[in-house]
Amino acid sequence: MKKKVYITRKLPQVIYKKLADKFEVKMWDKTDQPVPREILIEEVKEMDGLFCLLTETIDQVVIENAPKLKVIANMAVGYNNINIQTATEKGIIVTNTPGVLTETTADLTFALLMATARRVVEASDYLRNGEWKTWSPMQLTGQDIYGATLGIIGMGRIGQALVKRAKGFDMNIIYYNRSRKPAMEKEMGIQYMELKELLQASDYISILIPYSSEVHHLIGEKELKLMKKSAILINTARGGIVDEAALFDALKTGEIWAAGLDVFEQEPVNLDSSLLTLPNVVTLPHIGSASEKTRLKMADLAAENLICVLNGEAALTRVN
Numbered sequence: 001m002k003k004k005v006y007i008t009r010k011l012p013q014v015i016y017k018k019l020a021d022k023f024e025v026k027m028w029d030k031t032d033q034p035v036p037r038e039i040l041i042e043e044v045k046e047m048d049g050l051f052c053l054l055t056e057t058i059d060q061v062v063i064e065n066a067p068k069l070k071v072i073a074n075m076a077v078g079y080n081n082i083n084i085q086t087a088t089e090k091g092i093i094v095t096n097t098p099g100v101l102t103e104t105t106a107d108l109t110f111a112l113l114m115a116t117a118r119r120v121v122e123a124s125d126y127l128r129n130g131e132w133k134t135w136s137p138m139q140l141t142g143q144d145i146y147g148a149t150l151g152i153i154g155m156g157r158i159g160q161a162l163v164k165r166a167k168g169f170d171m172n173i174i175y176y177n178r179s180r181k182p183a184m185e186k187e188m189g190i191q192y193m194e195l196k197e198l199l200q201a202s203d204y205i206s207i208l209i210p211y212s213s214e215v216h217h218l219i220g221e222k223e224l225k226l227m228k229k230s231a232i233l234i235n236t237a238r239g240g241i242v243d244e245a246a247l248f249d250a251l252k253t254g255e256i257w258a259a260g261l262d263v264f265e266q267e268p269v270n271l272d273s274s275l276l277t278l279p280n281v282v283t284l285p286h287i288g289s290a291s292e293k294t295r296l297k298m299a300d301l302a303a304e305n306l307i308c309v310l311n312g313e314a315a316l317t318r319v320n
């Protein structure tokens, strides 16, 4: 008898087929919205495998309702949407999609940094709103990127890929990470600093750490006050790492200069969010990994992980 797999969102046909050729597959394809929680809880009851996205909360309730489940394949490198402890206790393998999205996410991080520094979105709106009446000396002036100091919080794969881009702009690069990486410091010409020192020294601060309860609001009022008044904060990791209320105050009062945000504490961000009222915030709808090739690679890797585990083989990228 074929094993059963539940897919929580409509996938590209090629990935769906890959799974449907091997398993009895059911897919939530009614809308391009997350599967309602009650339906997910009902559907997982009989499933051997679950293919899910970061929009699904796979908590204790969901996991305990899935007695046959052997694998949860998350189509994301981050897996803070899954209760890893419960999954591990139940012997369920959790997989993610590292590696395949590194370069694409680093591209977007640098694009957001540049757009924020040079007020690209604001300047485009300025033109379209008919405000461009003349060229003038200090009109829409931003911050320089070349030669500036970039502080990277989290020197994992994406952090390292960002270093390569920043080097092309002659940036001085410092980093903070749970563990120091001396060989990399030498090889890439980057310098380690404690978080406090990094916040004080950076012109740009890029957050690239995975989210967990330990780093919830790692950047709050105190940390924002340490930054330069000309500092630009870029978050392409997870919204919960930054205290948004404190960030709003810091941006409004000129404590820092600007922020570029691809991620939010609540996603999709509420359109009433005070952050969206500020001209010095560039906002994106969590598109760090959103290139056609990369999203296909992520879906494919998640599918391969699921196939491996259900065939009794080792997962390619296992989390727990």
Ligand code: DGY
Binding pocket: 054, 075, 076, 077, 078, 079, 101, 237, 288, 289, 290
């Ligand atoms: C991830 O993979 O965790 C990103 O946030 C989405 O690509």
